[in-house]
Amino acid sequence: MTMIVGVHGIWNYGYYRPSRDAAVAAAAISADWTTWLHDGLAAARGKADAMPVSVAYYAHHLHRGTAQGTDxxxxxxxxxxxxxxxxxxxxxxxxxxxxxxxxxxxxxxxxxxxxxxxxxxxxxxxxxxxxxxxxKAPADRRRLAARDAVAETIRTAARQDEAVTVVAHSLGSVVVYEALWAHPELRVDRLVTLGSPLGMPGVIFDRLDPAPGQRGGRPPGVSEWINLADIGDLVAVPRTGLSSSFDGIVSENPVLTIAKWDFHSVRSYLSCADVAEATWPR
Structure with a gap:
């Protein structure tokens, strides 16, 4: 059996707010991801196996207050x-x-x-x-805490002696990329990045830890890396995909369409048949 680990993106502090408990937040977001990915598999294959997703939760480490307004x-x-x-x-x-x-x-x-x-x-x-x-900085406590939370969730999944697939959305792809480089002992059979800003020059690519230089690479413990992005996703920059900036990506689809309007949310990605096919074991 394949263990599926999710790594969320931005705007997920709401899972933490009611209980102020990271384990409770992780369970709640994992339940949602499981439902949405099952919807995608049902769209792709006409059925959905009851395989749970375990999401690494780190939003509480980055929270610096809720903004009021849009100034x-x-x-x-x-x-x-x-x-x-x-x-x-x-x-x-x-x-x-x-x-x-x-x-x-x-x-x-x-x-x-x-x-x-x-x-x-x-x-x-x-x-x-x-x-x-x-x-903020490679050694910033928020950055390290987020990476450690992701690494520990992957490590826990790997202890089951099963294959591990990691599905990382948006900022989550940045966190897991750094976490896997920081912990080369972690083994991931398949890494699927969704709506990833990893290749965004100046904004993210040049601030990665470790510094990628001219080109980044597949993290050492990853066997297969697949990148998927909706053609209208404002975060997945450059629009040509990650292969222009990273070596080791075996497959990507930068012209995917996951939804008519909602082209970045993780729900739209996971509910998409093409994403589910890339994520779930055959």
């Missing part, structure tokens, strides 16, 4: 720079030629709102805040 002045300098650099990659042109960091960040989120709606503005604020919180 970029709520973001610190690093998060403002991150959101500006990210949107410039989406636009492929500078957001603005001059102005303070806050002015440039505000121009960036205004552009997102104009082109993708108010929901994109809210998402961008949360994305910038959580990604910045994680990437």
């Amino acid at each position: 970029v002045t709520q973001l610190d300098e690093d998060a403002q720079s991150l959101i500006t650099d990210w949107v410039e990659l989406l636009r492929e042109t500078p957001v603005t030629a001059q102005g303070t960091r806050t002015i440039r960040a505000r121009a960036a989120v205004d552009w997102l709102t104009t082109h993708y709606g108010e929901a994109a503005r809210r998402f961008a604020m949360i994305f910038a805040k959580e990604v910045s919180s994680y990437l």
Whole structure:
């Protein structure tokens, strides 16, 4: 039997808030991922086996308060720079030629709102805040705590002496990439990254630990790496996929369509038949 480990992305602190217990939060998010992945398998094969997903929960380590509203002045300098650099990659042109960091960040989120709606503005604020919180420094306690939580969940799954598949969404792909490099003893039969920003130049790629240099590589304990991204996913930059920045990816589909409108949520990814086929053992 294959053990499936999930690694969540941003916007998951809500699982922790009611109980303030990471184990309870992990159980709740694992139940949701299991349901959504079963939906995807049912769409792909007409049935769903009762195989649970164990999600590594780390959102509480990155939480720095809940933002009220969508004004970029709520973001610190690093998060403002991150959101500006990210949107410039989406636009492929500078957001603005001059102005303070806050002015440039505000121009960036205004552009997102104009082109993708108010929901994109809210998402961008949360994305910038959580990604910045994680990437502050290689030795930052938040970063290390998140990586350790992911590594321990994978280690627990591997103790079952079964094959291990890791499914990592969004920021989760960054956390698991670093966790696997930090713990080369961990063995993963298949790594599936969904809507991954790992290759985002300047914003994430150049801040990875260990530093990838010109190109990154498949973590040492991973046998197979598959990357999937919806063609409209704003986080999966560059749009050409991760193979342009990383060696060792055996398969990827950067032109996947997981949903008509909701092109980044983990629910849409896991419920997609193509994603389920790539994730579940044959």
